[in-house]
Amino acid sequence: MKKSPEEIQHQLSHFMDLLKRAGVKITYQRLEIFQEVAKSQDHPDAETIFKKVRARVPTISLDTVYRTLWLLLDYGLITTLGQPRERVRFDGNMISHHHFVCRKCGMARDFYSHEFDSLPANEEVKGLGTVESSHVEFRGLCSKCLQDSE
Amino acid sequence: MKKSPEEIQHQLSHFMDLLKRAGVKITYQRLEIFQEVAKSQDHPDAETIFKKVRARVPTISLDTVYRTLWLLLDYGLITTLGQPRERVRFDGNMISHHHFVCRKCGMARDFYSHEFDSLPANEEVKGLGTVESSHVEFRGLCSKCLQDSE
DNA sequence: GTTTATGCAAAACCTTTGCATTTTG
DNA sequence: CAAAATGCAAAGGTTTTGCATAAAC
Numbered sequence: 001m002k003k004s005p006e007e008i009q010h011q012l013s014h015f016m017d018l019l020k021r022a023g024v025k026i027t028y029q030r031l032e033i034f035q036e037v038a039k040s041q042d043h044p045d046a047e048t049i050f051k052k053v054r055a056r057v058p059t060i061s062l063d064t065v066y067r068t069l070w071l072l073l074d075y076g077l078i079t080t081l082g083q084p085r086e087r088v089r090f091d092g093n094m095i096s097h098h099h100f101v102c103r104k105c106g107m108a109r110d111f112y113s114h115e116f117d118s119l120p121a122n123e124e125v126k127g128l129g130t131v132e133s134s135h136v137e138f139r140g141l142c143s144k145c146l147q148d149s150e
Numbered sequence: 151m152k153k154s155p156e157e158i159q160h161q162l163s164h165f166m167d168l169l170k171r172a173g174v175k176i177t178y179q180r181l182e183i184f185q186e187v188a189k190s191q192d193h194p195d196a197e198t199i200f201k202k203v204r205a206r207v208p209t210i211s212l213d214t215v216y217r218t219l220w221l222l223l224d225y226g227l228i229t230t231l232g233q234p235r236e237r238v239r240f241d242g243n244m245i246s247h248h249h250f251v252c253r254k255c256g257m258a259r260d261f262y263s264h265e266f267d268s269l270p271a272n273e274e275v276k277g278l279g280t281v282e283s284s285h286v287e288f289r290g291l292c293s294k295c296l297q298d299s300e
Numbered sequence: 301g302t303t304t305a306t307g308c309a310a311a312a313c314c315t316t317t318g319c320a321t322t323t324t325g
Numbered sequence: 326c327a328a329a330a331t332g333c334a335a336a337g338g339t340t341t342t343g344c345a346t347a348a349a350c
Contacts, residue, residue: 122261
C-alpha cells in the first residue's frame with residue numbers, strides 16, 4: 001500500500017505542527033529525513049536512509065540521521081522493528097509461544113495459546129510466500145512501569 | 151512455565167545427538183552454554199549468558215559464547231527475539247499493521263487486518279500489564295527464497 | 301594423529317558523544 | 326542575538342575474526 005503524495009504532505013504538516021508546538025526547530029535535514037522514512041515501504045536502516053537523503057542533501061552526516069530518527073521515535077512519528085537500542089537476545093524456548101512486550105522497559109514475557117499458533121493467513125499474505133507459523137505480540141505497559149508512572 | 155530438570159536433560163540429549171550426527175564436536179563449553187539458554191526464562195543477551203556460564207567455567211570467553219549461540223541457532227535449537235545480526239530498522243507506517251517475515255533472508259512486508267489489530271488477550275496476559283495493541287507476525291519463506299531453494 | 305574448538309587480542313561494525321560552527325526562530 | 330542543530334572526528338559498545346594453543350574424536 002503505497003502512500004499518495006497528498007498523504008505524505010499531510011503527514012509532513014502534522015510533523016511540522018508537532019515540532020513547532022514542542023519548541024523544536026524545523027530544519028531542512030529533519031524535513032528530508034522525515035519524508036524519506038514516511039514514504040519508505042521496506043523498513044530501512046539508518047545507513048539506507050542516510051544514503052537516500054544524501055542524494056538530495058550532500059552535506060548531511062550519519063549522526064544527524066540517527067539523532068533525527070530517535071527524535072521522530074520520541075514523538076511517536078515512527079516506530080522500529082523490534083526493540084530499539086538493544087543487543088541480540090536469545091530464546092531457548094522452542095515450544096511455539098507468543099510475547100507480551102512492555103513499550104517502556106522492553107520486558108518480554110512468554111505466553112501460550114494454541115489459537116494464536118496457527119492464525120489464518122489471508123490471500124494477501126499467502127501471495128508473499130509460504131506461511132509456516134504465526135506469532136502474536138501484545139504491546140502495552142507492564143505492571144511495574146504502570147506503577148512507576150502513577 | 152519453568153522447565154523441569156528432566157526436560158532440560160531430555161533437550162540436552164537431543165542436542166548431543168544432533169551434534170554427533172553432524173560431526174560437530176561436543177565440548178564442555180557448548181554443553182554449559184546450551185543448558186544455560188535452555189533453562190532461561192527471560193531472553194538473555196550474550197553477555198548475560200557469558201556471566202552465568204563463567205561462574206561454572208571460569209576460563210570461558212565471550213567469543214566462544216557468541217560462536218556457540220550462532221551454532222545453536224543454525225541447528226534450530228534456539229531462536230532470537232527479532233532478527234539476528236541486524237541493525238535497527240525504522241518503520242514510517244503508523245497505521246496499525248502486521249508483518250510477514252522470511253526466515254531465510256529477513257525480508258519483512260506489511261499487511262493489514264482489523265481482526266489482528268485487537269486480538270483478545272487471555273487472563274494470563276492481562277495479569278502482566280495493560281495491553282494496548284496486538285501485532286501478528288507470520289513467518290515462512292518468501293517467494294524469492296522459495297525459488298532459490300528449489 | 302588429525303581435525304576442530306577455544307581463548308586471546310585485535311579488528312570490524314554500528315551507534316553515540318563532545319565540541320566548534322552554523323542555522324533557526 | 327540566544328538557543329538549538331549540524332557536521333566532524335573521535336569514542337563507545339557489541340559482535341566478529343585471525344591465529345596459536347588445547348581439546349575432541
